[in-house]
Amino acid sequence: MIDAMSSLLIVSGLAFYLAGSIGLLRLPDLYSRLHALTKADNLGLGLLTAGLALHAQDLLIALKLVLIWLAVLAASAASAHLIAQHARHRETPS
Amino acid sequence: MNTTALLVLDVLLVFSLLSLAAAALATRDASRSVILFMAFGLVLAVAWARLLAPDVALAEAAIGAGLSGALLLAAVREQPRRALSGDAKPVHERERTSIDVTLQLTVTLLCVAVAALLAWALAEAFDRGPQDTLAQAVSETLAASGVSNPVTAILLNFRAYDTLLELAVLLTAVLGILALGPARPGYQAAGPVFDSLVRWLVPVLILTAGYLLWVGAHAPGGAFQAGATLAAAAVVLRLAGHRTAGLPPGRTLHVVMAAGVGMFLVVGLSLLVLGRPFLGYPPAWAGGLILLIESAAMLAIAATLVLAFLGGRPQPAAGLSGEKRQC
Numbered sequence: 001m002i003d004a005m006s007s008l009l010i011v012s013g014l015a016f017y018l019a020g021s022i023g024l025l026r027l028p029d030l031y032s033r034l035h036a037l038t039k040a041d042n043l044g045l046g047l048l049t050a051g052l053a054l055h056a057q058d059l060l061i062a063l064k065l066v067l068i069w070l071a072v073l074a075a076s077a078a079s080a081h082l083i084a085q086h087a088r089h090r091e092t093p094s
Numbered sequence: 095m096n097t098t099a100l101l102v103l104d105v106l107l108v109f110s111l112l113s114l115a116a117a118a119l120a121t122r123d124a125s126r127s128v129i130l131f132m133a134f135g136l137v138l139a140v141a142w143a144r145l146l147a148p149d150v151a152l153a154e155a156a157i158g159a160g161l162s163g164a165l166l167l168a169a170v171r172e173q174p175r176r177a178l179s180g181d182a183k184p185v186h187e188r189e190r191t192s193i194d195v196t197l198q199l200t201v202t203l204l205c206v207a208v209a210a211l212l213a214w215a216l217a218e219a220f221d222r223g224p225q226d227t228l229a230q231a232v233s234e235t236l237a238a239s240g241v242s243n244p245v246t247a248i249l250l251n252f253r254a255y256d257t258l259l260e261l262a263v264l265l266t267a268v269l270g271i272l273a274l275g276p277a278r279p280g281y282q283a284a285g286p287v288f289d290s291l292v293r294w295l296v297p298v299l300i301l302t303a304g305y306l307l308w309v310g311a312h313a314p315g316g317a318f319q320a321g322a323t324l325a326a327a328a329v330v331l332r333l334a335g336h337r338t339a340g341l342p343p344g345r346t347l348h349v350v351m352a353a354g355v356g357m358f359l360v361v362g363l364s365l366l367v368l369g370r371p372f373l374g375y376p377p378a379w380a381g382g383l384i385l386l387i388e389s390a391a392m393l394a395i396a397a398t399l400v401l402a403f404l405g406g407r408p409q410p411a412a413g414l415s416g417e418k419r420q421c
Contacts, residue, residue, distance in 0.1 A: 071298070078291040085285065 006054040013047030016040050030087050034080045041076040045069055107141050124173065128166040135159025148314035149245040152306075156322035161399055164329050168403060172278065240380025241311040249316065250384045254358070254373045261354040261391060268351055268398045277406035283335035292334040299327035307392050311381065317354075317388040321395025328400040338408040339400050347397065347408070354394030357387050 020040020027033045049069045053062040114137060118130035135158040142151035219227075232244045232252065239247035249257050284292060303323040310316030332339035341347055349356075361383055362373040370376065375383050401408070 074291055074295070078287055081287045 002054050006051040009047050009051030009054070013044045013051060016044030016047065020044060031084060034084055038076055038080050042073055045072055104144065107137065107144060110137050111141060124170045125167065128163060128170055131166065132159045132163035135163065149243075149316070149319075152314055152319045153322070156319055156326065157399075161322055161325055161329070161403070165403055168405070172405070238377045238380070240375060240377065240382075240384050243310060243312050243314070243316075245314070246310050246316050246384065246388075250387060251375065251380060254362075254387075257391075258355065258358045258362075258373070261358065261394060264395065264398045265352060265355050268401050271401050271405065272407055274406045276409050277337075277404040279409070280337045281333055281335050284333075288334055292330055296327045296330060296340075299323055299330070303327070303392065303396075307388055308385075310388065311385065317391040318395060320388075321392040322399060324392060324396035325399035325403070328396065329403050332400075332403065338410055339404060341397065341400055341404075341408050343408075343410060350393050350397045351401075352394065354387075354391035357390035361387055 017040045020036050023036025023039075024033050027036055046069055049065045053065045056062040056065065111134065114130055114134040118127050118134055121127040121130060135154060139151045139155035139159060142148075142154055228248075229244070232248060235252070236242065236244055236247055239251045241247050241251070283289075303320040306315040306323055307317060307320035308315075310320070328339040328341065342350060358373070361375075365374060366372050
């Protein structure tokens with residue numbers, strides 16, 4: 001039961017990564033690429049860590065996995081913002 | 095996991111390592127090349143983890159990919175614009191002189207020679223078999239080392255001389271960096287989003303460094319990984335506009351820089367006075383002494399890496415302009 005649930009979570013996480021990677025390669029400009037990438041980071045990694053946490057031997061490991069997810073969430077949100085801001089400044093020099 | 099899946103993973107790892115390395119070398123745009131190099135470092139860290147060397151993987155991810163990447167990006171940023179685009183032609187397009195060709199040949203031959211030497215050493219190690227490897231010797235005497243992580247036991251106890259000299263090399267390097275003169279003024283103050291990230295990320299990084307230092311006694315971790323994490327916190331501070339990157343001012347900074355070598359020497363010489371060999375810890379005290387040395391080494395390593403990123407003596411803000419709040 002746990003195996004099936006964890007596999008389902010991991011596979012759906014991977015689907016987000018696949019979509020994000022395709023978006024990164026195929027989308028026309030920087031902003032829409034960022035949009036595709038952050039979805040993969042946030043939801044993909046979230047589902048992946050949820051799937052892995054089900055297999056964790058104890059609560060501490062599961063908590064560490066959640067902590068990693070939260071750290072990546074914050075870092076990817078902030079860095080996507082910084083990249084977009086930088087690109088915007090370049091477009092409109094003020 | 096079954097062996098076929100692992101084989102596929104290994105082949106993928108090797109393939110991505112080789113292609114990332116080739117791409118990093120072939121790219122003409124310097125910052126793109128650095129970013130490819132950082133990606134290479136991350137995949138290399140996964141490869142180390144796959145080789146069951148988590149200590150090296152941690153160090154590679156923190157120092158090889160993270161801090162070296164930040165250092166190289168800062169160097170690219172400082173390069174005069176003209177050299178990158180415009181007047182000066184890139185190396186690839188310049189007319190090749192005979193010196194260029196000779197240099198290229200010499201470097202290629204040297205690389206081939208080193209690779210052959212490494213291949214020979216590896217083949218030799220496989221021939222010897224497992225009976226007289228270092229791992230066996232370490233695991234036999236691990237109980238007396240004061241720690242249960244064999245890597246820490248080697249670095250801080252069995253081969254403490256090597257680590258002491260490594261720290262001395264770092265100290266020499268950092269003296270050279272200080273001799274370069276004042277550091278660049280730094281980056282503009284962070285906007286609200288980045289600032290709020292920095293506000294909680296820096297404390298978490300400092301906490302993680304302390305955790306890595308402590309956990310080094312019985313699991314992958316230790317002074318180098320902890321120092322790199324601490325340095326990462328300072329790099330984040332610097333990028334957010336803090337000119338001194340959280341380094342202590344003046345004399346305190348000099349003490350921190352020399353702390354690793356200093357603590358090693360204090361411990362080693364004290365043991366000599368007590369009638370033991372230099373750095374020959376008594377087993378009962380070994381754990382505590384190693385933690386003491388590692389704590390000092392972590393601070394020294396972090397200070398060294400941060401000063402390398404600054405590229406000179408830190409310049410506190412003069413007067414009102416510059417620094418905002420100290421974290």
